[in-house]
Amino acid sequence: REFTELLDKDFALKNVIIMEVGCGVGNFIFPLIEEGLDVFFIACDISPRAIDILKKNKYFDEKKINAFQIDITTEDIFNRLELNSVDIATLIFVLSAIHPDKFELAVKNIYKLLKPGGLVLFRDYGLYDMAQIRFKSGHKIAENFYMRQDGTRSYYFSIEHASRIFTNQGFKLMTCTYVHRRTVNKKENIDVPRIFVQAKFSKPGPDT
Template sequence: MEATANISKSLTTEELECLDMQNKRIVTDFKANLLETNARKYWDLFYKRNETRFFKDRHWTTREFTELINDNHSSNLERRVIFEVGCGVGNFIYPLLEEKLNFFIYACDFSPRAIEFVKANKLYNEEYVKAFVADVTTDEIFHVINDNTVDIITLVFVLSAIHPEKFVTVLRNIWKVLRQDAIVLFRDYGIYDMAQFRFKPGNKIAENFYMRQDGTRSYYFSLNVLRELFVTAGFEVLDISYIHRRTINKKENVDVPRIFIQGKFKKSIY
């Protein structure tokens, strides 16, 4: 278990027992490899089932990440370039477009079906946004975006869906398309988030990495792990912290604590 200063909260006896039970039956190597091989298929099926209904539009992003509204360019006429990695059906980009901020937005997703939904939105206009299918663990993004051209990259609940062995590769790929001193805005699942304790024995793939019933996967980050990943990939850590929120649904009588991890990272030279 990680040092107390690094984790998001102290664990109860029940939570410790839950983590212990998860370790008693781990996903087999064969199944883990199958999940990796079929990752795109599982996310495509996810969007086939849920279409645009699953995730809510992220109107909180400009509040949490003021860099999106603070333009430090010498001329406000210069349009900034944003690259959203893992755009899903557009829950991040369309609230930004509605605010009429001075951006050109690249948006990619692993799922071809998700990109179809992005392009079907009435706000989609390639004068302001270009959406495309890409696996960011490969060089596919470079077929669309040139090196050293992006001002801000957003990674919002995306890296956790990728195999941990590929985290640094992803970060090094996005490092290449960022301008010098450009930034990455990051939010994802924090270690010991409520959702981590919902996994039953047989769903754990590796440390803090789990399989959902639909075949998609989720990793839960600690401060130390996230910091080391970005530093290894050539970034300077500007800010990193746990974010404690609550998920509330009065209609379904749901009120549960959530733990996310949030950070801001600047491109620096290797």
């Protein structure tokens, strides 16, 4: 748990709303629910199939989770949610799958949804991650942007670029660092160094 904000035991008393952008099938939300985090979740994803699977999870409760399909780069999100209504938004390996031309559109929409003082918790692929280095030239779409064999796309961020995307839309930078990890599988004799970018941004409030 790198994001200690998610361990706040007073969330229930504060009526906190957490929005996971690009929730997939709920692999981020459901472990938090299992740990007893008592908040209201908004779970959105561009894939309707992912949302269907999420809703079939035994921990899904429509009283606790508002799950729906949406493209976060469009203004359709505002037909679903009110402005200034979200306390914390998470972007975990999501922005990298969006075309770079739409990064700031997505972040601008999230800014509008967050309450003043609200947080964005961001984690994504870092520049020169081993997965990027292993791409062959034919898979490169644009600078630091690649197409995987399965047709999905991935962008690799520098901490400077990640910070700029958010601060350009009015966010205040709290932290933005590279995180180094290793993917180890002794059975397969795999030991791969990984590089991620992890950051926190806040929407300025009346006191900031």
